[in-house]
Amino acid sequence: VRRLKREINQRTNPPRFADRLPPEAINLRFGSAESSLMAAFDAFRSRVRSVIASSARSSRLAGWFAVEILGKRLLSCPVAFSESWARVRMGLEAPDIQVSDSEVLAVERSSRDEIGDDREAEGRLAHASSTVGSWLRPLAPRLAGEIAAIDSAVAGLGLSGQQPVDPKSDARVAALLATIDVKLRQKGAWRDDERMVVFTEYKTTLDYLHRTLLQKFGDQSRLVTLYGGMESADREAVKAAFNDPRSPVRLLLATDAASEGLNLQETARYVLHFDVPWNPARLEQRNGRLD
Numbered sequence: 001v002r003r004l005k006r007e008i009n010q011r012t013n014p015p016r017f018a019d020r021l022p023p024e025a026i027n028l029r030f031g032s033a034e035s036s037l038m039a040a041f042d043a044f045r046s047r048v049r050s051v052i053a054s055s056a057r058s059s060r061l062a063g064w065f066a067v068e069i070l071g072k073r074l075l076s077c078p079v080a081f082s083e084s085w086a087r088v089r090m091g092l093e094a095p096d097i098q099v100s101d102s103e104v105l106a107v108e109r110s111s112r113d114e115i116g117d118d119r120e121a122e123g124r125l126a127h128a129s130s131t132v133g134s135w136l137r138p139l140a141p142r143l144a145g146e147i148a149a150i151d152s153a154v155a156g157l158g159l160s161g162q163q164p165v166d167p168k169s170d171a172r173v174a175a176l177l178a179t180i181d182v183k184l185r186q187k188g189a190w191r192d193d194e195r196m197v198v199f200t201e202y203k204t205t206l207d208y209l210h211r212t213l214l215q216k217f218g219d220q221s222r223l224v225t226l227y228g229g230m231e232s233a234d235r236e237a238v239k240a241a242f243n244d245p246r247s248p249v250r251l252l253l254a255t256d257a258a259s260e261g262l263n264l265q266e267t268a269r270y271v272l273h274f275d276v277p278w279n280p281a282r283l284e285q286r287n288g289r290l291d
Contacts, residue, residue, distance in 0.1 A: 020291050026179065028171040034078065037153035041074055041081075044146040051142050058101035065108045066132040069125065076201060076275040078167040079208040082159035084129040085150060091133020092140055092147070099134040107131045117229035118203035118257050125202075166212060172274060173212055180251070183270055190222060190250050195242065195268035197252045199259065199286045201277050203227050206253050209274065213251065221248045228257025243267055256282050262289045 030038070045067040052063035070088070074081040091097070107128040115121055140147065154160050157167040176198065184194050200206050210225055217223070224238045235258070241247045243266040252264070256277060271290055277283055 020287065026175045028175055030171045031169045033153070033156045033167075033169050034171060036156055037078065037081070037150070038074070040146070040149040040153040041070065044143065044150055045071065047143055047146045048136075048139070051139055056101070058105065062101045062104035062108075062132075062135055065104060066136060069111070069128055069132060072278065073125075073202070076205045077172060077208060078157050078159060078170055080202050080204045082154050082157070082167075083204055084125065085154060087126050087129035088133035088136070089151075091130040091135070092137050094130075094134055095137075097134045099131055101135075104131060104135045114257075115228070116257055118206075118227040118255050119229050121228070121257065122203050166208070173209070176209070176272065176274065177216060179272060184250050190248075194270065195250050195252070196270040196272060197254060197264055197268055197286075197289060198272045198274055199254055199256065200274045201256055201282075202275075203255055205275065206255055209253055213253075219248075222250045224249050224252050226252065226254040226258035226262075228255055230258070239264075256286070259286055259289055265290045 048063050048067050052060050055063070070081065070084055073084045091099075107124070111121075111124045111128045113124075115124075136143070151160070157169065158165060159167055180196070184191055184196055198209065200209065206225060206227055210223065213223055214220060224241060226235060226238050230238075238252070239262065241249050242252050242264060245267055252268075254262070268290055271287055273283065273286060277286075
């Protein structure tokens, strides 16, 4: 017999499972640099769709994937977008490489495969981005203005270099830090009775958040990460630390690939979705880790 959690709660005293509170939306205030990037990408996406509108179906599908992969990364964080854009630019600047529609659709299928290793997934996305760039190269003269606008906007955020850097501004990170201050800290110190899980779709974003939070709070013992492809012993150690009331850990950063099978409700009640997965089932999986 299968029962819902609310049915079990009705039959137990005290209730076995916690009640799930309604989600809280977090308002974002984008600065001019981030707004410029979003506007530049929106113009690029519209222009690509216009250019391929009368093309063969395979070309339209390839073009739609070209803008989709960049759009999804932009919705995660500026760092993830700039990394993928750099790969696209590499493809655009590789004159000896010719890419067909079928090759783009092949890397699309590969990038959509659900795999358990986040590092492998990032590698596939990097390859897909450079492949998309090579596919776009014949269209580049008709996209020159839009490409230049994205280059300018990325540079405006300080993300145009080859080495991983943090953007000059990031409204999502600002909102995350404000939420941590409200939910997990009190009078400049960490609360003893609260913890939070922060989910993201990409390991690039997870690494960026980990770096940013360490710079902000400086105490590595308060922060742990989980991602697909970790050694089993390391994964179990992170879970044990987060679920141990005596542990100093207050924040867990995790990817979707790492979230399956996790039970984190022993010591935490807050879930923050730094980005929202395109698959609604994944959103429910995230929420289910804490109830």
